[in-house]
Amino acid sequence: xxxxxxxxxxxxxxxxxxxxxxxxxxxxxxxxxxxxxxxxxxxxxxxxxxxxxxxxxxxxxxxxxxxxxxxxxxxxxxxxxxxxxxxxxxxxxxxxxxxxxxxxxxxxxxxxxxxxxxxxxxxxxxxxxxxxxxxxxxxxxxxxxxxxxxxxxxxxxxxxxxxxxxxxxxxxxxxxxxxxxxxxxxxxxxxxxxxxxxxxxxxxxxxxxxxxxxxxxxxxxxxxxxxxxxxxxxxxxxxxxxxxxxxxxxxxxxxxxxxxxxxxxxxxxxxxxxxxxxxxxxxxxxxxxxxxxxxxxxxxxxxxxxxxxxxxxxxxxxxxxxxxxxxxxxxxxxxxxxxxxxxxxxxxxxxxxxxxxxxxxxxxxxxxxxxxxxxxxxxxxxxxxxxxxxxxxxxxxxxxxxxxxxxxxxxxxxxxxxxxxxxxxxxxxxxxxxxxxxxxxxxxxxxxxxxxxxxxxxxxxxxxxxxxxxxxxxxxxxxxxxxxxxxxxxxxxxxxxxxxxxxxxxxxxxxxxxxxxxxxxxxxxxxxxxxxxxxxxxxxxxxxxxxxxxxxxxxxxxxxxxxxxxxxxxxxxxxxxxxxxxxxxxxxxxxxxxxxxxxxxxxxxxxxxxxxxxxxxxxxxxxxxxxxxxxxxxxxxxxxxxxxxxxxxxxxxxxxxxxxxxxxxxxxxxxxxxxxxxxxxxxxxxxxxxxxxxxxxxxxxxxxxxxxxxxxxxxxxxxxxxxxxxxxxxxxxxxxxxxxxxxxxxxxxxxxxxxxxxxxxxxxxxxxxxxxxxxxxxxxxxxxxxxxxxxxxxxxxxxxxxxxxxxxxxxxxxxxxxxxxxxxxxxxxxxxxxxxxxxxxxxxxxxxxxxxxxxxxxxxxxxxxxxxxxxxxxxxxxxxxxxxxxxxxx
Numbered sequence: 055x056x057x058x059x060x061x062x063x064x065x066x067x068x069x070x071x072x073x074x075x076x077x078x079x080x081x082x083x084x085x086x087x088x089x090x091x092x093x094x095x096x097x098x099x100x101x102x103x104x105x106x107x108x109x110x111x112x113x114x115x116x117x118x119x120x121x122x123x124x125x126x127x128x129x130x131x132x133x134x135x136x137x138x139x140x141x142x143x144x145x146x147x148x149x150x151x152x153x154x155x156x157x158x159x160x161x162x163x164x165x166x167x168x169x170x171x172x173x174x175x176x177x178x179x180x181x182x183x184x185x186x187x188x189x190x191x192x193x194x195x196x197x198x199x200x201x202x203x204x205x206x207x208x209x210x211x212x213x214x215x216x217x218x219x220x221x222x223x224x225x226x227x228x229x230x231x232x233x234x235x236x237x238x239x240x241x242x243x244x245x246x247x248x249x250x251x252x253x254x255x256x257x258x259x260x261x262x263x264x265x266x267x268x269x270x271x272x273x274x275x276x277x278x279x280x281x282x283x284x285x286x287x288x289x290x291x292x293x294x295x296x297x298x299x300x301x302x303x304x305x306x307x308x309x310x311x312x313x314x315x316x317x318x319x320x321x322x323x324x325x326x327x328x329x330x331x332x333x334x335x336x337x338x339x340x341x342x343x344x345x346x347x348x349x350x351x352x353x354x355x356x357x358x359x360x361x362x363x364x365x366x367x368x369x370x371x372x373x374x375x376x377x378x379x380x381x382x383x384x385x386x387x388x389x390x391x392x393x394x395x396x397x398x399x400x401x402x403x404x405x406x407x408x409x410x411x412x413x414x415x416x417x418x419x420x421x422x423x424x425x426x427x428x429x430x431x432x433x434x435x436x437x438x439x440x441x442x443x444x445x446x447x448x449x450x451x452x453x454x455x456x457x458x459x460x461x462x463x464x465x466x467x468x469x470x471x472x473x474x475x476x477x478x479x480x481x482x483x484x485x486x487x488x489x490x491x492x493x494x495x496x497x498x499x500x501x502x503x504x505x506x507x508x509x510x511x512x513x514x515x516x517x518x519x520x521x522x523x524x525x526x527x528x529x530x531x532x533x534x535x536x537x538x539x540x541x542x543x544x545x546x547x548x549x550x551x552x553x554x555x556x557x558x559x560x561x562x563x564x565x566x567x568x569x570x571x572x573x574x575x576x577x578x579x580x581x582x583x584x585x586x587x588x589x590x591x592x593x594x595x596x597x598x599x600x601x602x603x604x605x606x607x608x609x610x611x612x613x614x615x616x617x618x619x620x621x622x623x624x625x626x627x628x629x630x631x632x633x634x635x636x637x638x639x640x641x642x643x644x645x646x647x648x649x650x651x652x653x654x655x656x657x658x659x660x661x662x663x664x665x666x667x668x669x670x671x672x673x674x675x676x677x678x679x680x681x682x683x684x685x686x687x688x689x690x691x692x693x694x695x696x697x698x699x700x701x702x703x704x705x706x707x708x709x710x711x712x713x714x715x716x717x718x719x720x721x722x723x724x725x726x727x728x729x730x731x732x733x734x735x736x737x738x739x740x741x742x743x744x745x746x747x748x749x750x751x752x753x754x755x756x757x758x759x760x761x762x763x764x765x766x767x768x769x770x771x772x773x774x775x776x777x778x779x780x781x782x783x784x785x786x787x788x789x790x791x792x793x794x795x796x797x798x799x800x801x802x803x804x805x806x807x808x809x810x811x812x813x814x815x816x817x818x819x820x821x822x823x824x825x826x827x828x829x830x831x832x833x834x835x836x837x838x839x840x841x842x843x844x845x846x847x848x849x850x851x852x853x854x855x856x857x858x859x860x861x862x863x864x865x866x867x868x869x870x871x872x873x874x875x876x877x878x879x880x881x882x883x884x885x886x887x888x889x890x891x892x893x894x895x896x897x898x899x900x901x902x903x904x905x906x907x908x909x910x911x912x913x914x915x916x917x918x919x920x921x922x923x924x925x926x927x928x929x930x931x932x933x934x935x936x937x938x939x940x941x942x943x944x
Contacts, residue, residue: 055294056284059104059301062092071099073124073131079165080120088113089303095121097299098235098271105241105272105284108303109435111443118237118271119143119158119209125234126185126208127165133181141209141235142260144217144253146243147408148191151211154239155189158209162187185209190216203229214244214253215569221259222494222564233264238287240408241274242428245286246475247875248484248570248826254477254510255488258289262506263495270296275435276304276428278472285511286477295511305470310446311434313460315696320454321933325926329362332450336419337367339448340399343416345392348401349433350421351641353377356403359421363399372398377405404641407433418447423456425772426473426644427466434467454704455773455910457697459643462651464692473644478875480516482867483826486524487568489553490828493544494561497554500525500546523863525553528828538847538854540829559835566833572822573832575841578620579606587611587623592841595621596818601767603629616814619842632769633914642744643772645881652718652741655705659715661687662705671944674706675937707906707933710940712899716741716774716907721889721896725785726904728778728912729931736777736785737908742885744772749873749882751775753802756809758793771914773907787898798890802883807869815872821848823868829855903935 065087069077072095087095090108097104098121108114122141129135145151166184173182188198188207192215202210206229212220220226236257244250261267272287280300288296316331317323323331336359340346350356360375374397376388385405391397392412406412407429418437424430434447449460485507492498492506504521507513526532530542543560546553555561576589588606598604598613603626605611610631611623665681666674673679680688680702688698708715716722716739724737738754740747751770755777759766767778810816821844824830830847832839839847855862873879888894899905904912909932913925 056281056298056300058280059093059097059299062089063096065092068092068095071096071121071124073127075165075168076120076124076127079161079168080116083161084113084116088117090114090117090301091120093299093301093303094118094271097301098122098269099124101234101269103270103288103296103298104301105274105277105280105287105298106301106303107274107277107280107283108301109275109305109307109431109445111435111438111440112303112307114273114275115154115157115239118239118273122209122235122237123158123161123165123185127169130183130185131169135183135185135208137205137229139206139208139210139230139233141237142217142230142233143209143211143237143239144214145211145239146214146249147240148193148213150239150408151189151191151213154211155187158187187211190220192216202226214249214256217260218252218256218488218491218568219565221256221263222491222561224495227263227495230260230264231266233260233266233268235269235271236260237271237273239273241272241283241287242277242432242475243408245277245283245477248478248481250286251478251481251484251510251512252487252570254286254289254512255484255507258506258509259488259492261509270298276431276472278428278474282475282477289509289511290514291509293514304472307435307438308444309431309434309468310444311430311449311464311467311692312447313449313451313457313464313691313693313697315451315457315694315700318696318699320452320457320700321930328452332421332452333362333366335448335450336363339417339419345395345397345413345415346399346417346419347406347412347415347436348399348419348421349407349424350401350403351424353379353403355421356401359401363401369398372396373401374399375401377403406436412436416446418445420447420449422451423449423459423463423643425641425647427463427471427647428473428475428644429641430463431467431472451697453910454700455907457693457700458654458704459647459651459772461691461693461697461701462654463647466647466650468692471646471650473646477512478871479512480520481512481870482520482524482863483823484570485513485516485521486528486827486864487564489524489528490543490560490564491568493553493555494564497552500551500553503553520863520866527863529553529556532855532858534854534858535829535851538851540851540854543828562835563828563831566836567825567828567831570826572825573841573844575619577616579611580620580622581611582624590621592619592818596815597633598814599768601765602633603631604633605631616817618845632767645743645746645878648741648743648746648772649718652716655715655741656717656719658684658687658701658705659709659717662702662709666706666709671710671940674710675703675940704906707936707940710943711936712901712905714897714899719894721894723790723896723898724901724905724908725790725898726901726908729903729928729935731780733778733780734783734785735904735908735912736790737904737911738774738777739907740774740885741772742881743878744770745876745878746882746885747772747775749802749806749877749879750885751777752806752809753797753800753882753886754793756805757797757800758789761789761793761796769911769914771911774911776908776911786900790896790898794889794896798886802886803869803873803879806873806879810869810872815876816868817845817849817852819872819876820852820865820868821845823864823871824848824851827864827867829864902939904932906933906936909933 090106091113094117162185186207187209188202190212270288277283284298284300285295288298316335317328356375356377363369363373374388415437418434434445437445451457451460525546528544529546542556544553545556574592577592577595579587581587602613610626612626614622661684665684684702722739726735747770751768755766755768762783764779764781769776825832829851830844
C-alpha cells in the first residue's frame with residue numbers, strides 16, 4: 055500500500071535511532087535536520103520502503119544513507135560486520151556515483167577514527183572494522199573488479215547497466231546474498247524511460263538472486279504523480295503494490311524567479327540590438343552574483359553563449375561550457391572548478407540539471423523555454439545550495455510565444471504544479487533482454503519467470519501471450535529469421551513449460567550487448583553528384599520526411615532518401631526551411647503545461663476582449679499602453695514590464711485580427727496564404743505540445759491529401775502544425791467539416807502504421823529495438839558492429855519478421871515506442887474524441903495572410919542563427935500587414 059507520510063518525527067526521535075558515534079558525527083557537522091531527514095532516519099531504521107522527493111541541497115543523500123551507515127557501524131561494533139554487500143546505491147550518472155563515493159568516504163572515515171580514538175588498541179582484538187564503499191561502473195578497472203570480488207564493499211555504488219551485468223556474475227552475486235538496502239537516486243530521470251524499465255526488472259531479479267526482500271529507498275527532486283513513482287520504486291507483490299511511505303518535501307526551498315524580455319519591442323528592435331541587450335542583461339546578473347549557472351537547451355547554444363560572453367566582456371578561464379558533446383575529462387574539470395568556487399559562470403545545455411555536486415550556485419539563468427515546469431524547477435533548484443536558501447533565477451526570452459509559455463510555466467512552479475511523467479509499459483525489447491539474462495543462471499519454469507517479471511511495475515499488466523511469443527522468438531522457433539543470422543539465445547520447451555540458456559556464446563552476447571541506450575552516430579549528407587556536404591545527427595534524421603527542407607552550412611537542402619548512414623539531398627535555394635537544425639535537441643512541451651497555456655489564453659483573452667470593447671483601437675495598439683484590468687491580472691505573474699507589454703500587445707493583435715483565440719477548449723483552423731508565393735497553408739492552432747501534434751499532423755495530413763488528391767507538406771511545433779500545398783485548391787469550411795467528420799471516425803493507429811512504415815523514424819527505431827532485443831548485435835565475440843552495418847542488417851531483419859507476422863513482438867514494440875514514447879497517440883486520439891463529442895470545439899477562419907499567433911509556426915524552420923535576420927524581416931513584414939488591416943477595419 056502506498057501511503058503519504060504524516061507529521062514529521064521530532065529531532066529527538068529521529069536521532070534516537072542512530073548509533074552513538076554516528077549521531078555524534080552528525081550533530082558536530084550539521085546544525086539541524088532537514089525536512090526529509092525528519093522522516094527518513096526513523097523510517098529506514100524500521101526497514102520501511104520510502105520515496106523521498108526534495109530539492110537540491112535538502113540533504114537527500116544523507117537522509118537515505120545515515121540510518122544505513124548507523125546499522126553497519128552497529129554490526130561493526132558487535133564484531134559482526136562481514137565482507138559482503140549490505141547496500142546497493144544506483145544512479146543513472148557515473149559522475150554522481152563518484153560524488154557519492156567521495157562524499158560518503160568522509161563520514162565513514164571520521165566515524166571510524168572516532169571509534170579508534172575511543173577504543174584504542176582494543177579495536178583490533180574486538181574485530182571492529184571500517185564500513186567500506188566502492189564504485190562499480192563501466193569505468194572500473196579490472197584490478198578494482200578483482201579486489202571487489204575478493205573483498206566486497208559493504209556499500210556498492212553502481213549504475214543500472216552495471217547492476218544488470220552483476221546479476222549474471224555468479225561469483226559476485228554470492229556477495230549480495232542477504233542484501234538489505236537498495237537506494238535509487240535521480241528517480242525522475244529513470245522512471246519515464248527504458249533505462250528505468252530495465253532497472254525495474256533488474257530489481258525483481260535482484261530479489262531472486264539475493265533471496266532477500268530488501269528495503270527500497272527512492273530519491274528524486276521533482277516527481278509527479280508520486281504514487282506512480284512509488285509503484286515504480288517498490289514494484290508489486292501478489293498483484294498489489296508493495297508498501298511504501300512517500301515523503302514529499304519537494305517544496306521546502308523557496309523560489310525567486312522571473313520571466314524577462316531584454317527589450318521593449320521584440321518585433322522591431324534591430325537583430326543585433328536584441329542580442330546585445332540579452333548579453334548586457336546576462337552580464338549584469340553575473341556581476342551581481344558570485345557564481346552563475348546558465349542553461350541554453352542546445353549544445354550549439356551553449357558554445358555560442360560562452361564565446362559571446364568571453365568576446366564581449368573579456369572573461370577568461372572563469373567561464374566554461376558543459377554539455378554531452380565534450381569529453382568526460384572536460385566535464386569533470388568544469389564540475390571540479392565549480393565545486394571549488396573557481397568559476398564565475400558555467401554554461402550548460404542540459405547536462406548540469408541533474409544532481410551532480412557543483413557546489414554553491416547563487417543564480418541560475420535560463421535562456422529560452424525549458425518546455426516543462428518540472429525541468430524549470432530542476433534547473434532553478436540548482437541555485438541556493440542549502441535547504442533554507444532561496445533559489446534565484448531569471449528566464450530570458452526572445453519571442454512572444456515563449457514569453458507566454460515561460461510566464462505560465464513559472465506561475466505554475468510558484469503554485470507548486472508539476473508535469474506528470476509516465477512509466478513505459480510492457481516494453482518487449484527490454485523484456486527480451488532480461489529473459490536471456492535470466493536464462494544464464496537458471497533453468498526457469500515459465501510461470502515462475504512470468505510472475506517475477508509481473509512484479510516489476512512496468513510489466514504488472516503484461517499479457518502472458520506476449521511473454522510466450524518472446525520465448526518462441528528467443529528460442530529460434532521462427533526459421534525465417536535464421537536466414538538473416540538471427541539465432542536462438544535460449545531453449546524453450548512448451549511441454550515442460552520451461553526455458554534456459556542455449557549455446558556457449560549466449561552469455562558473451564548478453565554481456566556485450568545489454569543496456570537500453572542505442573548506438574548513434576553522425577549521418578553523412580550527400581548532394582547531387584555524390585558530393586559530401588556535412589553531417590547531421592541521426593536523431594535529427596528520424597524527424598525528417600521526404601521533401602523536408604533544412605539548413606546545413608548556411609544553405610538549404612531538401613531531404614530525398616537514405617541508404618545506410620547516408621542521407622541524400624537536393625539543393626532547395628528558393629524554399630523555406632520546414633524544420634530547424636536543433637529540432638532533435640529541443641525537448642517537447644509537456645502536455646500539462648500546454649493545457650495550462652491554453653487556459654491562460656482563455657482567461658486573459660476574456661480580459662483583453664473586455665478592454666477592446668471599452669478602449670479605442672489606436673490606444674490599444676500604442677506601445678506600452680496596458681489598461682488597468684489587464685495590468686492588474688499581469689501584475690500577479692512573475693514577469694517584468696517588457697514582458698507584460700509584449701504579451702498584452704500580442705493578444706490585442708490576435709483578437710483584433712481574427713476575433714477569436716485558440717485555447718484549451720477551442721481549436722482554431724486557419725486557412726491562409728504565403729506572402730509572395732502560391733503556397734497555401736492550413737494552420738491548426740492546436741496547443742498540445744509537439745508529441746501530440748506530431749500524431750495529429752500526420753493523421754490530418756494523410757487524410758487531407760487523400761481527400762483532395764494532393765501532396766501535403768507538414769510543419770510541426772508545440773503550438774500547432776501547418777499543412778501546406780502549392781497546388782490549386784481551396785481550403786474552405788466545407789472541406790474542413792468533411793475532414794473533421796472523417797478523421798474523428800477513423801482508426802488512427804492503423805492509418806499511422808501504414809504511413810510510418812516507410813519513414814526514417816520507423817527504420818531507425820526498429821534498429822534500436824532490434825538491438826535491445828538481440829535481433830541484431832552491436833558487439834559479437836569482441837568485434838564491434840558499425841552502426842551502418844547494424845542499420846543494413848536491421849532492414850533485412852525487419853522485412854523477414856514482417857513476413858513471419860506483421861504483429862511480431864519486436865515490430866509490435868517499435869510501434870508502441872513510436873506511438874507512446876516518441877508521439878503521444880493516446881492523448882491525440884482522446885482530443886479527437888473530445889472534438890467529436892463537442893467538448894473541444896473547432897472554428898474555421900480564412901485570413902489573407904497568417905494571423906499573429908501563426909507567425910511563429912510559419913517561420914519555425916527559420917529558427918537558426920544563419921536565417922535569423924531573414925526570419926525577423928519576414929516577421930516584421932507580416933506584422934506590418936496585420937497592423938494595417940486592423941487599422942483599416944477599425
